[in-house]
Each structure stands twice: as structure tokens, then as C-alpha cells.
Amino acid sequence: MRAVARTPSRAGPRKAGLYNDRMSATSAGAPAIRRVVLDNGLTVLVREVRTAPLASVWCWYRVGSKDEGPGLTGASHFVEHMNFKGSTNIPRDQVKGLVEKFGGTWNGYTWLDQTTYFETASRDALDRMLFIEAERMANCLYEPEDCEAERTVIISELRGGENDPDQLLEIELTATALKAHPYRHPTIGWLSDLQAIGRDELYGHYRRYYGPNNAALVVVGDVDADDVVRRAGRHFGAIPPVADPPRPRTVEPPPLGERRVLLEREGTTAYLKLAWHAPAVDDPDFLPMLVLDAILTGAKGVNVWSSFRTPPPQRRSRLYRALVDTGRASMVGGSLIPTQHPFLYTISITVTDGMPIADVEHDALEAIDRLRADGISADELERARRQLAARFVFENDSVTNIAHQIGFFHTVATLDTYQTLAARLSGVTKDQVEAAARGRLAPGRRTVGWFKPVPIDGAAAGARS
């Protein structure tokens, strides 16, 4: 991959005792990423990219929905929302405008393994962005009335998602395909937990996971890496580490047979989903599965922050040809997320109006079984690898996207996993892809989900007043 303004890392002298420079060099061909670990355990990752006068600052925490037990589902995401509500040194009414004055944007998200926050703004805002993230790590307030206002905002987020039958089916399918691992509950949490969780439980969750030794600070943009490291030390250096947080130890048992879930609800459109247990991001099967997904449904790349904004190239993919080109389905998509533990590979299908779901399921499974029996062609392998290589370029087109990718892979795997993606992709073989298809997509290992619409009762036309 050709790089954005490649700048070699500067391994100059640093104040003894404050920094522990573990890695300055990079894997062959990958752009230099400066990696420093502060004494309190905070990993700082910096890449200089001088294509625009911007800096993107992301702070990543190793806490996500998999770290939540019964009764506390949704806590990580709730905590994320609370961490935008002011801190000891950023009054609540001054949150708004902090980075906007520098033309900035900001946001955050919570998922299975991680919670992250970012600001992208003019490079002049670097110090301010670091200050915001240091405050977020150490000094958020959790005022009781803010918790109550945010509780209903999150319930509104959950309810809005339920308006989409495809999302409803996704939640049911995930909880069916996984019976033990905490990946089985939705990141937003179950409604009853959101209604019941208390301020002190949220604050406890925050304090348990938001320490420098459970976090990574990523800065990408028109910055000087040494300068960023110095500033990071100034803003974060005094924050004490936290005790190693508890981690889930349950390993999802292999499925003993096919599982099925049927939702029959009022709606207009049928949806079908197929899921199998997937390899974790560091499993040797991950890249072969990524290639397999590209062959079945088109290449998505591995940037979960931006890839959904550009649909995959997929018209020659197996399932597009079997389902969309034949008129069975109006949409087919595949999803393989890089996760720390084994999650799911999911195929989602929107059934063409009037088409029986059973026929669509039959044709989808037949196409998959044919691939498992007959293997893939050399052309397919080459096309998939080329698509993925192109996506790896496209998905790193801004300082925000590059910083996301560095932090994401550092959090769910290692920096090396990210740096070596393109090189490892080119080594994926036909045998590896076929073995992944035969082993992982076996009929007895799948979960099938149907959303079968029943006619809507009394959907009145608009009434005007």
C-alpha cells in the first residue's frame, strides 16, 4: 500500500522514566507509527500525515458489551453517553463548541470489544482535543439528573432501531447463534437493564475500565510525533492506572446442530439471515474467511467506521448472482467483523416482494453448498484479493479513518495485525479459503433467521388536520 506522506519515526532522546518506547519501526512497507507507552500504562500511537492541516485524536478503551454481565447489559454504551456530559474541568454547558471553534467534529461509539471517542479538527486544536480526552478518562461527573435524561435518550435509540425489521431479526439471530458468550446480547443492552441500571453502577463501570492502562490514545494528522508524545505525557501522565479489569472467560461452545429463529410480525417485507460462528481477528482463518465473504457477497474491507458508507463491489459474487440476478432477492450482504473473540459471520438478504422465503433460503444454501463441494476458481480468488486490497486503500483516505483503523486493531488485536493486513492477504491460498468454507459453513453449524411479514392491521392513510 502506498502511503500518505510517509514520515520516518523520530527516535530522539526522551525523558528517562517517563516514556517506554517499545516500538518505533514498522513492518515492511507499512507507514511509520510512533508507539510510546507512558509510565501509567497509556499507549500513545501517532502517525504523521501531512495532507491537510488537520489532526484526528481518538481515545480507545478495552471495554465493550462483552464485558457486561446479566443485569448490566448496555452499561458500556450508557457510560459512553455519560462521558459527553461534562467533567470537573469542562462544565456541562461548555462541552458544546470546544472543538467546533476549530472547525471540528466529534463523536464516539461502543461495540462488542471497545468504546472509543474522537475529535477531528484543525491541527491548532490538538492540545484542546488531548485535554478533552484526558478529562473524559479521569474526571466525568455522572450527575444523577444527567443519568436520568440520558436513560430516555438511549431507550429512544433502542426503540428507533426496533422500527427496522432487519435490526430486530439481527438481535434475535445473534442471541440464538450464540448461547453462552456475552457477544450474544446487543451492545445497546436489553430494555429492562436500561430501565433499571443505577447511577452508581454506571459510575462503577466507568471507574473500573477507564484507566490509562486500559486505553490507547491515537493521533493522526499534521502533527509532530515527538510533540504529541510530550503533550500526551502532560495531559495524561498524572492519571493513575486502574486494577486489571475482569474479563469474560466463557468460550462459546461449538453448535451441535442447526438453529432456527422465526419472527412473524406485522410488516411489508421478508428478511432472511444466515449466521455461522466466525474466527476471531487473530485466528489464522480470519483472512481466508474475509476472502470467502468477498467471493460470496463482495469485499467490504475492514473499516467498520466507514466501510458501510460505500457498498461493496459484488455483482460477480456468488450470492448476488444466485439471488439478486435471479430476482429472488433485492439485496444480499455479508458481515465479518474483526473481533477479539469468535463472533459471527452473517449473510443478510432482503427477499423480493412476493417471493417465498423458503425458496430464497434454498437457493442461498445451495450456492453455499456448491462452493463447499466444488471449491473456488483461481479467478475468484484473484478478484477477491484485488477487491480487498483496493478497499484497504479506499478505507484509509482521511486522518479520521487512518486513526480509527490504528486504534481499532490495537484494541481488538495488535498494531501488527493492522500493519500486515495487505501482505498477509496476498498470501491467502485457495486451499485455505476452501477449508474455511467446508469447515466453518457446515450445515450443522448454522443459524437461520426469518422475518416473515404478516399484513399490517389498520395502517390508516394519513389524516390531515
Next chain:
Amino acid sequence: MTGAPAPGLAPARRVLANGAAILARQTTATPAVAINLTIRAGVVYEPETQPGLAHFLSRTIDRGTERRTADELAEALDGAGVSLGVSVNRHTLTLACTCLTEDVARLLDLIVDVVRRPVFPEAEVARRRQEIVTSLRQDQDNPAVRAVEAMLASLYGDAHPYGRPSKGRIDDVARLDRQALSAFHRHAMTPGGLTLVLVGDLEAERALDLAAALLEDWPSAPAAEARLAPPPPVAERCTIVTPMMNKSQTDIAYGFATVARADPAYNAFWIMNTVLGQYGLGGRLGDNIRERQGMAYYVYSAFDPAVVAAPLLVRAGVDSANVDRTLAAIDAEIAALARDGATVEEFEDTRRFLVASMPRLLETNASIADFLQTSEFFGLGLDYDVRMPDELQAVTREEVHAAAARLDPARATVAVAGPYAGNGRGAGGA
């Protein structure tokens, strides 16, 4: 060639004898190029009797040409890792993609072929029709789509190109066929209405030459013309309720027709809308409805440039029990902004935000290409990215207040769709 380089994007531009315009801008951030071909073949150019035709064309234009079958097009795109997006809006139809620099000549050739010589094979037209019908059925079950469509239909009239659903309705789509698509292609897809923008790791003059070689033998034809009436005046508040009792949450679409892009008050409206429903987490609306009252995950207002008066659209998704309280809060925030205008601090912060956002908004090849297309469409000039900050700086707080004063909740058009039956009645019990 002497002197300092021009500030800003300073794209190269060439207009061919047949009227086609080509713009190019070199960047070096990634070894990739964004291609954006936009043509004046949007909804406003559809014959009145054939709503949905422009959208149907967007779904079928890339499914076979005189030179390439649908399979050959698919192979060429997929082989390069490229997904060609074809989208349609009120005025334009756009084909856009990002490709590796090494593939740009091949893909440009393909895209120009698709635009110039589509054949609309019968089988493809039939399949894409079923996809559109399925998508329209999905829309019928989507409260957000239902609320916005009802609001725009009421505001502009359901036959107005800004008021009718861009995909058409199921009955309309059933009537559209290959002949209709070919006729619309001949009528609206002309070099006089075409702008091709190339942004990426490609020298600008070379980009212009590549594109010109593919387009210059296209026989001259002017851009299609459209008659576009201004929206009808709104004398009183209008509320449309679409009960969808199978849903979990209610969507609100609330708005007004405001000003066209060419209106001298456009920039004042832009700043005013940012204060109302954009700045921070949804502007004043977000402060009230999300932050203080905790009623909505999303609440914001949207305003975009248009040829006639554009809608200013407030959107929120709330529990049915909170619909009336949310509408009251929207009314109150608009009334306060109309009465008092923005504070000095709000006004200055917002203006500074819009100006300072430019480098971020023009960071990627695709976003630069979009910006150049919009500038070209509205005739804003090649230096608009450089002039825009000055134009915003010239807007006064009084002008922003005057823009806000034109919004009157008593004349708002409001649409509500979801498990809500009107007058505060939601699905189920209390």
C-alpha cells in the same frame, strides 16, 4: 508558468464544444481517484406523467451498453474492486466511484460508455423494477420515510418534483418500461448537461485529456430544461398523522419552504439553520429535546441548496407519548430564534465553525468532487472554496435574525408517522 500557485482547490476546467464540462484536481493522499459524473437528469426533468423515471434510470443505466453486456460491466467493476454508485436527486443524476489510479483510464471509459450508450435490456429492466417495488414496500413500513414524504408532499404539493417521492409509487413504476427509459435518456442525458469531475492521484491536465477524448465526439445537445414552480404559499399550520401501530417509535418531520441557493439570504439561512439544529449535537433543538428533556436520540434540522425555495426540515424520533411535547419544544425554539435571533456568541461561534470546517470537509477525493459538482451546478465559480469564508464573514447577525424571523410555527408543515394516532394518543396504554 510563473508565480505562486492559486490558493485553494483551483481545479482545472475545460468545456468541450458539445457543452460537456470537465474539472480535475490532483491530490496525493492515496493512490486513488474519485470519479464523479453528474448530469442534469434528476427528478425535475421527468415527464409529469412518469414519476419515478429518473430513479428507475439510475437503477438500470449501468446494466448493459451497446459495447458491454451487464456481465462485462460487472466483471470490469468487480475486478477493480469498484462499486459504481448511481444516485438521483431533485436536479441531477450522478455516477460516482473511487478507483485505484492504475484503473482510472479503464473505468472512465466504462462510465462514459454507460452514460452515452445504455441499452436497458428487458430482463434487467424487469428485475430492477422488482427491486424498486421491494424498496417501496420497505419504505411503506418505515416511519422516517413516511413522515418526510408526507411533509414534503404537503409543503410542495404531491405533483411537484420537490414534493413527490423520488422513486415514484408502485403503480407508477409498474408502468415504466424500456421505451420510457430510452426516451428519457435521449431527452435528459446530454453533453450540455454533463459535468465530469476527477479528483485524485492524477495530473490535472492528463485527467482533462483522458475525459475529453471520451466525450468530445458526443454530438452536441443542450441540457434538458425543466419548469419549476415555486412552492405554494402556506397560510396556516398543517399536521399530517400517519398511524403505524406496528412500530416502536414515532418519527417527526416538521418544516418550511425557505430560500433558493441564488437568494441573497442563502448564507444567512445556512448560519441560522446551523444555530437551530446543527451546531454541537443538534443545535438549539438538540440542547432542548435531547440534552435537557432526554426525549430523542436524534433531533436536528437540515437545509440544503436548491433551485427553488429549499425545505428547512426538522427531524426527530421520539416515544409516542412525547410527540406533543417534542412538537411544543420545536415550536418554542423556532419562535425564540425568530423573535430574538442568535446571541452574539452563538452567531460568531457558528460562523467560525462553518469557515474552519472547510479543510475537514475537503479532505477526501470524493468530498472534493462533491463540492466541485455543487459549485459547478449552482455556478458558484472555481474559487468558491476560497471565497466562501469571506462570504460567510460578510453575513451579519441582523441578517441571520431576519432569516429566522421568516419561520413561523403557526405556518409550519408537520408530519408524524409511527405508533401515534394524533392528539397525544400513542399505541398501548400509558
